[in-house]
Amino acid sequence: MAEVGDVILSVCDLRTHFRGEEGIVKAVDGVSFDLRRGGVLGIVGESGSGKSVTNLSILRLIPDPPGRIVGGEILFHRQNLLSVTDAEMRKVRGNRISMIFQDPMTSLNPYLTVGRQLTEVLEEHFAASPADARRQSIDMLARVGIPEPENRIDQYPHQFSGGMRQRVMIAMALLCKPEILIADEPTTAVDVTIQAQILDLIGSLRRDLGTAVILVTHDLGVVAGMADEILVMYAGRVVERGTADDIFHRPSHPYTLGLLRSIPRLDTSESRLVPIRGTPPDLARLDAGCPFRPRCDFAEARCSESYPPTRTVGAATHEAACFVDPATAPTTTPRAEVEP
Numbered sequence: 001m002a003e004v005g006d007v008i009l010s011v012c013d014l015r016t017h018f019r020g021e022e023g024i025v026k027a028v029d030g031v032s033f034d035l036r037r038g039g040v041l042g043i044v045g046e047s048g049s050g051k052s053v054t055n056l057s058i059l060r061l062i063p064d065p066p067g068r069i070v071g072g073e074i075l076f077h078r079q080n081l082l083s084v085t086d087a088e089m090r091k092v093r094g095n096r097i098s099m100i101f102q103d104p105m106t107s108l109n110p111y112l113t114v115g116r117q118l119t120e121v122l123e124e125h126f127a128a129s130p131a132d133a134r135r136q137s138i139d140m141l142a143r144v145g146i147p148e149p150e151n152r153i154d155q156y157p158h159q160f161s162g163g164m165r166q167r168v169m170i171a172m173a174l175l176c177k178p179e180i181l182i183a184d185e186p187t188t189a190v191d192v193t194i195q196a197q198i199l200d201l202i203g204s205l206r207r208d209l210g211t212a213v214i215l216v217t218h219d220l221g222v223v224a225g226m227a228d229e230i231l232v233m234y235a236g237r238v239v240e241r242g243t244a245d246d247i248f249h250r251p252s253h254p255y256t257l258g259l260l261r262s263i264p265r266l267d268t269s270e271s272r273l274v275p276i277r278g279t280p281p282d283l284a285r286l287d288a289g290c291p292f293r294p295r296c297d298f299a300e301a302r303c304s305e306s307y308p309p310t311r312t313v314g315a316a317t318h319e320a321a322c323f324v325d326p327a328t329a330p331t332t333t334p335r336a337e338v339e340p
Helices: 051-058 086-092 112-127 130-144 161-175 194-211 220-224 245-251 254-263
Strands: 007-020 022-038 042-043 067-076 095-100 180-185 212-217 229-234 236-241 310-313 319-321
Touching: 007 051, 022 051, 022 067, 022 229, 022 236, 042 051, 042 220, 051 067, 051 180, 095 161, 095 245, 112 130, 112 161, 130 161, 161 194, 180 194, 180 236, 194 212, 220 245, 229 245, 229 254, 229 310, 236 245, 236 254
Parallel strands: 042 212, 042 229, 095 180, 180 212
Antiparallel strands: 007 022, 007 067, 229 236, 236 319, 310 319
16 A cells, blocks of 8 residues: 655645636636645535636646636646646646546547547557557556456447446546546546445555545545545635544634535434525635635624635644634624625
8 A cells, every 4th residue: 555655746826817808817826735645635615616727737738818827836746847848748747647537528539439548648658559558458447447348448438327437537547657646526427326436446546556646526525535635725725724634623714614514414413404605706806805705604804804814723734714713703793794
């Protein structure tokens, strides 16, 4: 079993913006984190929080226009990926850093067999012969649990179920034995049984190959048993970070607390879920204050004046960007007294 080792990826003050008709959208606004060899980093948050854009930025897959990485560093083994040439980046992308995209049906080419899409990865990055590439592809399909891989390798994506297509995507991502695997909503649109199988597969491959994993999801339950560290993102920023124990047992940002309260539980008599009221903010119309304050039960007047600083909560590894600690702070007075 692989152990968590040294830092292999450092994202430092990453900023990715999109130009739109209504102005600049700060999709990622100052995100920083470290990923260690063999470790699992969970990134959670609602749709539009910046999770996927953060990871597309790592692979330099942001379409320009309208998007652009405007600041920060992405250090892979201390080399800034934002400064390497396109040719050098192609040697990293899909080889040393691979990604499982959200929807396998749109990520796989419907006009090519699964085998052709797998073998071209090995032919591109390792100049493998067609016969050797086919053999390795069959072996990987078997490893990710595809039955009769010798026959199914010649089938097309539409001939696979949703869960099996996701396994094909995982096989494709792992063919080059990457140092980092980015799994972007890998369990979206599959039932809970397949979800458990996919997460178990990612975990076992991480242990066997020593691959570091960035697990992106809107579901805190998905990262509960897998992640060594969790980032909670909102409106393009990291609002809380900590270990799984920190996040689940000592949530220190109102947004994190809201996410946890909205998860169904079996160990309590309380059957009613508590939703987070309102909707995520318009990223093109953000002001200097905290973007979560219109939805927050703990908002104060100062929350509309400036973005809260990041404070350490207990352990040095646990941080939250909030003026108050929801564990000790009273809820606000009526909403009308807090500026929206």
